[in-house]
Amino acid sequence: MHFMSYWLSCNVRRVNCVLKELKHEEACMSKKMELLEASKQKLLGKNLESCSLEELHELEGKIEQGLRDIRVRKASQQQKLHSTLDLSTSYMLTFYKLQFHLLQEQIAQLKEKECSLIEENALMRDEEVLSHSRLVQDTDVDTQLCIGWPGRGRTHDNM
Numbered sequence: 784m785h786f787m788s789y790w791l792s793c794n795v796r797r798v799n800c801v802l803k804e805l806k807h808e809e810a811c812m813s814k815k816m817e818l819l820e821a822s823k824q825k826l827l828g829k830n831l832e833s834c835s836l837e838e839l840h841e842l843e844g845k846i847e848q849g850l851r852d853i854r855v856r857k858a859s860q861q862q863k864l865h866s867t868l869d870l871s872t873s874y875m876l877t878f879y880k881l882q883f884h885l886l887q888e889q890i891a892q893l894k895e896k897e898c899s900l901i902e903e904n905a906l907m908r909d910e911e912v913l914s915h916s917r918l919v920q921d922t923d924v925d926t927q928l929c930i931g932w933p934g935r936g937r938t939h940d941n942m
Contacts (some may be wrong), residue, residue: 824830825842834842 821830825834825838826846831839831842
C-alpha cells in the first residue's frame with residue numbers, strides 16, 4: 784500500500800508540474816495574442832496615439848517592407864501571366880497558320896476540280912451539239928405529195 788501512495792503522490796506532482804507548465808504556456812500565448820492584436824491595430828492605423836516616435840518609425844518600416852513584398856509578388860504574378868499569355872498567343876498563332884495553310888490547300892484543290900468540271904462540261908456540250916446535228920440530219924424524210932383522187936391518175940411532187 785505504501786508503494787501505491789508513493790506512486791500516486793509522484794503522479795500528482797507530475798500532473799501539477801504539467802498543469803503549471805500549461806498554465807504558463809497559456810498565459811504566454813494570451814500575451815502574444817494581445818501583442819499581435821495590438822500590432823495589427825497599429826498596422827491598420829488605429830490606436831497610434833500611445834506610440835512613441837521610435838515605434839512609429841518601426842511601423843513605417845514594416846509597412847514599407849510589406850508594400851515592397853506585395854509589389855514583388857505582383858510583378859512576379861504579372862510576369863507569369865505575360866509568359867503564359869505569350870505562350871498561349873504563340874500556340875494560337877501556330878494553330879491559325881496551320882488552319883490558313885489547310886484552307887489554301889482546299890482552295891487549290893477546289894480550283895483544280897472547277898477547271899476539270901469546266902472541261903468536262905465543254906466536252907459534254909460538244910457531244911450534245913454533235914448528237915443534235917446528227918439527229919437533225921437523220922430526221923430528213925422524203926415525202927411524196929399526191930394531188931388528185933385516190934386511185935386515179937396522180938401527179939407526184941417530191942419535196
